[in-house]
Amino acid sequence: MGDHIARGEDFEKKAEKKLTGWGIFGNKHEDAAELYEKAANSYKLGKSWEQAGAAYLKLANCYLKVDSRHEAANAYAEAGHAYKKTSSKEAVSCLDQAVNSFLEIGRLNMAARYCKEIAEINESDGNLEQAIAWYEKASDLFQSEEVTTSANQCRQKVAQFAAQLEQYPKSIEIYEDIARHSVSNSLLKYGVKGHLLNAGLCHLCKGDVVSITNALDKYQDLDPTFVGTREYKFLSDLATAVDEQDVAKFTDIVKEFDSMTPLDAMKTTLLLRVKEKLKAQDNDDDDLT
Incomplete structure (x- = not known):
């Protein structure tokens, strides 16, 4: 490792000497760029990621001096990849520069x-x-x-x-829009029921039974096959349990669905939120009696 780092530092010194010296032949920025790239590669081999990132930034600057903007953009990206090993903040900064550079050249x-x-x-x-x-x-x-x-x-x-x-309207809009555009696509249509399920769970999280009921009617129009799926029945049964404020029924419906189609982390989180709201309502009702 030490040998690679020492070699990288040697290449970097030579690059800096090129930039500060006088040259009759060639272009000093192009020559320095070649040396900075060798330095960065050596640092990477030595797992000295911060030195590698810094060398790539110097490489990008050399490319900008000779108007090689595509190469500069790539160098910023490489700097970002090196810094990812040590600093998210530095990595994002470099990748942001790569984004802007690529946008500039279309x-x-x-x-x-x-x-x-x-x-x-x-x-x-x-x-x-x-x-x-x-x-x-x-x-x-x-x-x-x-x-x-x-x-x-x-x-x-x-x-x-x-x-x-908990930005449910934003989430619902996206899931429904993706489903709408996927339903007529032979490759994407099989994912429609999953998108509509996610949108439906977000409707439930809003705590508005009318909202989920209206959504289910809309989903039938969007995809007539949806009504025959387990996902539709799941949402419909959950809506009934919520309307009846029946926590036990809600829990049983979730367990049954999960036993057939394991729920991912996001769906589990959303369902737990709905259940907690149901419990809170149930406790409030107990307090009133």
Whole structure:
């Protein structure tokens, strides 16, 4: 490891000497760029990630001096990947510069990829508001390039985190919109019932039985096959239990569905919220009697 780091430092010194020296032949920024790239690679081999990230930033600067903007954008991205090993904040800063650089040269697909990567970093760090913002940006860029699958994946992340943050109308709108656009697509139509289930659970979380009843009617119009699914029956039965304020019935319905189709973490969280509201209502009613 030490040998690689020492080699990286040697390459970096040579690069800096190139930049400060006088050259008759060639371009000093191009020559320095080659040396900074070697330095960064050596640091990576030595697992000295901060030095690698710093070298990539110097490499990006050299590329900007010679108007090689695509190479500069790639260097910013590489800096971000190096800093991911040590600092989320530095990684996001570098990847943000990569996004802006790719946008400037019209590489929207590349910009979208790095927006998604920034979103994933924020997701890992638990910064859900920031994750939502970056997933939305990624989705818009993917959609502009007609990369529909990637756009929908990012939108589903937005809907998931919006639900976690109790932003139910936002989550419902996204899930229903994805379902609407998927129902006539032979590759995507099989996911429609899952999107409508997620939207329905968000309706239940709002604590408005009329809202979920109206939603189920709307979902039948959107996809006539939905009424025959386990997901439809599940939502309908849950709505009845909520309307009757029957906590035991609600619990049994959830257990039965989960035994056949295991519930993921998000659905479990939403259902627990609905159950807690039911319990609270039940306790309030007991207090009044």
